[in-house]
Amino acid sequence: MSLSPCCNACGASQGLTRCAACKVTLYCSRDHQVLDRANHAADCKAVKHARTIFEREEQKLRGEASDVLTPANPLETSVGHFWGILSTRKYMRARYALARAILDIKTFDAVKLAAEHVRDMLRLCRSDNLGVRDMLPAIYLRLGRDQDAYDIIKWFQTTKSSSDYDSGDLDLPYLDIVEADVFESPQYLCGKYPTLAALVCVALLKIRLLLDLVALMNAGCLAPRLPRELLDRVKSYIPETGPVRTNRGLISGTEYSNLIVTMSSQVDELYVAVAEANKHFWPALLDPGAHLTARPEIMPSCTKDEMQVNLQYCYDSWIETPRSIDFIKTMSAR
Template identity: 40%
Template sequence: MSREETKLRNAPEDFGFAGNPFDPQNDSIGHFWGIHETRDYMRARYGVVEALMKIRTREAVQATLDHLQRLCRGDNMGVRSLVPALYIRLCRDQDAYDFVRWYKKVDEDGNYDWGDMDVPFLDTHDADVFEPVQECLSTYNLNHTVALTLIKIRVLLTLKTINDSTAVGSLVPPEILDGIREQLASPAIAGNEQIMHEVKTGKSMAPHISKLKDQVDELYDAVHKQNKYF
């Protein structure tokens, strides 16, 4: 990858494009795949990503994310399929959910200009992980459907843990129990004000657990329909 990058950085201005594509003044960032001369570099960079994904450390996962972002907004190499799983491995479920929801919503009318670097990009934040999934299941690719499933399962298990914490209620003061329940809430749960109010006030999570179970069942069915061998 370093060799290909050096070749591009030292390219003359008449080398098929306006000189060094890494220079922000050349307006190449975000359009790399559209510049034919950068494709060997992009393939080499993807090779680094594949190698990093085999390393089971947090640093390697973060480095993989860093490699995947920014250079080609149109995502001709399909890296969008990898990103949610990487966020999940970093326990950044809310970021994973926001990423998937942005790609679901951004081009529903087919008018999003992937080549315009001035339009909003990946600007979905704090999307509701408890929202229904049925109306949009058919439009997700398999990787994103699996990511949604894993996120919902993790939130479901966390809510069960919060609910189970009430078993120690008679052993500790109420304010300590409320603090324990609040600390158990993941960022994906903490972003929902209604549920966090219920967590802090000791209410049962049973209704939310029931809804999430139904959603997980829907997602399992969706994954099976998209790939029965998964």
């Protein structure tokens, strides 16, 4: 369901070497790197260019002289409230552009590196003025880090959205929600002013959980033919999502129908919530066309611009989850 390190030309997972230019594409041989050159060249060049700009901006910040408005070396002295320092904004925009360029390369290493950049941008700037928090959950889903994806959504939709939370107070807890209940009701996401990115990613997460539960239930047909211990071992290899795979009660269970009904109901609820938050999103997910290459400058709520930005953030996580888009096709046809 999630990405894994492999040759970009043939999918082999052994004897891999890294592209020296982009540093995030792997090949099993020189011949396969040459074979993939035409396909890889444009994205590789874009990443190399974006990295050059980012490294230049980083060097400027590290050499920044202190004055009335700017502390020296804000990368070390101003962690947490970056955006309040004007000289850091070119750096943050360059890092955002680098993360976007890296994500155009559909490899495990690219997605992993993009996650590291985005997470560090949140560390540097708690106020998250560029809105990179909307990127990270979908990236985590692509890496198979479903629990991390949910935890960061839960934190931003509860703690951060609280009226008394001050992003400028670095003594307050930050991104400290761990092991939140992924099976809980998504009602808290569906308020008056919902966040489209959060709704869409949690919808996909719930579908992934549902797929795992159905697979475990179907494995129950082996029960009459296998000893309980062996059946549990077989079932332990079935789940794709961490929250199900690490839940011993679910792996050894025999009754899944009630939880499957609950998850199905939650998926329905989230489908409706996304449609109400932005009527353009589900049709675009099913037929993305030029939306994946559009570059809207602003993204007011409920607009095509908002849809395009969020679709680009999450589309790969959907297509890398087998049968997830089929769920949406079925629901859209009702």
